Amino acid sequence: KLEEVHRRISKDCDPADVKKLEAKIADLKEKCKEKEQKKQERIEELQKAKEALSDFEDNAEKLATWLENQINELKSQEPPSANSEVLKGQLDSHKDFTDDVQEKGKELFKDLMKIGQA
Secondary structure, eight states: OHHHHHHHHHHHSOHHHHHHHHHHHHHHHHHHHHHHHHHHHHHHHHHHHHHHHHHHHHHHHHHHHHHHHHHHHHHHOOOOOSSHHHHHHHHHHHHHHHHHIIIIIHHHHHHHHHHHHO
């Protein structure tokens, strides 16, 4: 559209005014180009943020599911037995459970925090 306006005006205007108009048109084109570039950069930034949020949500869901499973496992444990052999088995199971919580929980939480800080 600017070229069309330029052609119509340049027929009836002083050449010096036409030069000024051409300079202004060139400036406007440059500004439009810069704005378009900034818009594209912002779109890319927002897409990356959206992907990061999706990754965060996925990992948060994994952590929440894992925590829920751990809670259910704790709730389903039998009270300590009076029988020493059964109690030893319960203690071994609880140690395995604690080790899993220490390792897997820390890993899931670390993954979640890494994504959250990105």
